Amino acid sequence: MSTVGKALELLELFTPARGQIGLSDLARLAGLNKATCFRLVSDLCAHGLVEQIAASRDYRLGPALLRLAALREALVPTRTAALPVLQALADATGETAHLSILEGGSLRSLARAYSAAHATRVTLEDVSILPFHATASGLAVLAFQDEVARAAVLAAPLPRLTPQTETDPATLRQRLEAVRRSGIASGTGGFDAEVESLAVPLFDALGRCSGGLAVAAMASRMTPAQQALIRAELIRAGRAITTLWGGTPPAAVSLAWQAAD
Amino acid sequence: MSTVGKALELLELFTPARGQIGLSDLARLAGLNKATCFRLVSDLCAHGLVEQIAASRDYRLGPALLRLAALREALVPTRTAALPVLQALADATGETAHLSILEGGSLRSLARAYSAAHATRVTLEDVSILPFHATASGLAVLAFQDEVARAAVLAAPLPRLTPQTETDPATLRQRLEAVRRSGIASGTGGFDAEVESLAVPLFDALGRCSGGLAVAAMASRMTPAQQALIRAELIRAGRAITTLWGGTPPAAVSLAWQAAD
DNA sequence: CAGTTTGGTTCATTATTTGAACCGATGGTT
DNA sequence: AACCATCGGTTCAAATAATGAACCAAACTG
Numbered sequence: 001m002s003t004v005g006k007a008l009e010l011l012e013l014f015t016p017a018r019g020q021i022g023l024s025d026l027a028r029l030a031g032l033n034k035a036t037c038f039r040l041v042s043d044l045c046a047h048g049l050v051e052q053i054a055a056s057r058d059y060r061l062g063p064a065l066l067r068l069a070a071l072r073e074a075l076v077p078t079r080t081a082a083l084p085v086l087q088a089l090a091d092a093t094g095e096t097a098h099l100s101i102l103e104g105g106s107l108r109s110l111a112r113a114y115s116a117a118h119a120t121r122v123t124l125e126d127v128s129i130l131p132f133h134a135t136a137s138g139l140a141v142l143a144f145q146d147e148v149a150r151a152a153v154l155a156a157p158l159p160r161l162t163p164q165t166e167t168d169p170a171t172l173r174q175r176l177e178a179v180r181r182s183g184i185a186s187g188t189g190g191f192d193a194e195v196e197s198l199a200v201p202l203f204d205a206l207g208r209c210s211g212g213l214a215v216a217a218m219a220s221r222m223t224p225a226q227q228a229l230i231r232a233e234l235i236r237a238g239r240a241i242t243t244l245w246g247g248t249p250p251a252a253v254s255l256a257w258q259a260a261d
Numbered sequence: 262m263s264t265v266g267k268a269l270e271l272l273e274l275f276t277p278a279r280g281q282i283g284l285s286d287l288a289r290l291a292g293l294n295k296a297t298c299f300r301l302v303s304d305l306c307a308h309g310l311v312e313q314i315a316a317s318r319d320y321r322l323g324p325a326l327l328r329l330a331a332l333r334e335a336l337v338p339t340r341t342a343a344l345p346v347l348q349a350l351a352d353a354t355g356e357t358a359h360l361s362i363l364e365g366g367s368l369r370s371l372a373r374a375y376s377a378a379h380a381t382r383v384t385l386e387d388v389s390i391l392p393f394h395a396t397a398s399g400l401a402v403l404a405f406q407d408e409v410a411r412a413a414v415l416a417a418p419l420p421r422l423t424p425q426t427e428t429d430p431a432t433l434r435q436r437l438e439a440v441r442r443s444g445i446a447s448g449t450g451g452f453d454a455e456v457e458s459l460a461v462p463l464f465d466a467l468g469r470c471s472g473g474l475a476v477a478a479m480a481s482r483m484t485p486a487q488q489a490l491i492r493a494e495l496i497r498a499g500r501a502i503t504t505l506w507g508g509t510p511p512a513a514v515s516l517a518w519q520a521a522d
Numbered sequence: 523c524a525g526t527t528t529g530g531t532t533c534a535t536t537a538t539t540t541g542a543a544c545c546g547a548t549g550g551t552t
Numbered sequence: 553a554a555c556c557a558t559c560g561g562t563t564c565a566a567a568t569a570a571t572g573a574a575c576c577a578a579a580c581t582g
Contacts, residue, residue: 004304069330
């Protein structure tokens with residue numbers, strides 16, 4: 001592995017649950033020698049991607065990321081552009097809306113919006129990586145990847161997160177086929193037993209499916225009427241975000257969405 | 262220079278004006294061999310910090326930055342927390358408010374808020390690095406750095422950006438002394454001849470002055486009454502952001518701000 | 523169509539990275 | 553208080569990964 005690769009992997013070690021890490025822990029987590037780790041993290045510090053907390057001497061992600069992310073958003077407003085649509089979706093459905101993007105082979109949470117309608121809501125604050133096989137977003141996105149990527153995901157171990165999680169690759173392939181036909185995916189209790197969700201794929205300027213948009217509701221509230229509402233709103237919002245990203249849905253999806261309207 | 266350092270310097274080459282860069286240009290700008298540059302940028306790509314545009318083969322900042330920046334903001338909400346205060350400041354003064362943070366030895370623009378009050382406004386969209394000697398924010402922040410950092414800035418060449426730009430280190434030192442006494446800095450036409458601005462320093466949880474907050478107005482609109490209003494609002498907002506950042510102003514600043522109220 | 527420049531690759535040379543051992547400081551535990 | 557473990561950080565010979573000139577094929581440019 002290249003030295004640069006090792007340094008960049010250090011960045012991946014920071015998660016919502018683990019916001020700051022000491023040098024020894026960092027070395028352990030990365031599987032690096034402490035001295036090596038120190039040099040790498042020092043380099044990251046020097047460029048502001050990581051910073052050291054004076055008091056505890058722990059390291060955490062640095063302020064340069066804000067600037068770089070702002071620069072990225074100025075050029076390719078992935079998040080900024082989608083945010084209002086996301087909130088509108090949450091408002092229109094009265095449920096939690098959720099935007100994720102494909103990055104580094106995994107589907108990652110990018111933003112969520114809550115509705116004020118209900119006191120009980122699906123909170124997703126701490127979910128950072130969405131398993132493809134167990135979430136509506138995951139299925140929606142996976143359905144529109146090329147066969148190699150899809151095969152890789154289905155070949156890897158598929159953990160059973162709840163009793164309802166589908167873990168059989170063959171069955172999943174059938175579901176993905178259905179997603180491709182309908183342009184919409186559903187995940188019922190696969191990730192959290194009490195949560196039911198629907199999701200549509202999102203397409204970027206390069207025609208790739210690079211994200212997913214989902215609405216997650218408490219299973220108890222998911223009446224057929226509510227389902228229909230969510231489907232319609234999801235399709236509207238999916239079209240809107242795809243357009244904002246400069247993309248167009250594949251013809252098949254466009255047709256399926258039109259039919260569902 | 263470390264390999265990692267070289268790779269991270271590539272990130273710095275992307276600016277608002279230069280959002281995407283081809284391999285050869287990238288190598289030239291970085292002063293690297295093309296092959297070396299290719300390997301480095303490939304590593305960055307592999308981790309999503311940079312991505313390649315399929316069509317032009319140019320490179321641009323990647324989507325991983327969004328996730329990392331969001332993670333940073335979740336832990337240390339520097340920008341998120343300050344944004345509403347910034348907008349309130351713009352609204353209260355009817356002018357452009359501007360937040361900058363110290364990062365990698367330079368003062369960088371982090372956010373701006375515009376007032377709807379006037380059709381003519383100071384736009385700062387493309388300013389990314391603020392010269393310490395020629396802006397109110399720069400003086401406000403520089404005044405509260407330790408002597409080594411301050412000496413380094415004053416020893417470097419101080420470009421004359423307008424006829425009014427003060428470039429004499431000795432005179433600047435006097436101004437900085439005045440800023441320390443009053444807790445507020447002013448910059449009149451030093452950066453842009455027609456813009457007058459006021460700024461206060463901001464302090465983070467570690468007691469360091471790590472940012473500046475400014476209000477910039479067209480010089481023609483800056484009446485004494487308007488000046489007084491801006492000063493008062495700036496102090497309020499400065500106190501608010503410093504508190505949100507978990508910091509406290511040095512006693513001297515606290516007193517000066519109290520006296521000005 | 524000839525000349526340039528592009529993104530990308532190769533491979534022997536070279537310079538950088540690596541890690542065991544070590545340091546002083548800190549914080550429990552007995 | 554003596555002990556032990558662990559912390560962040562440093563050192564330097566040995567090992568490994570980075571480097572860059574030369575070289576492609578393809579895409580522009582005149």
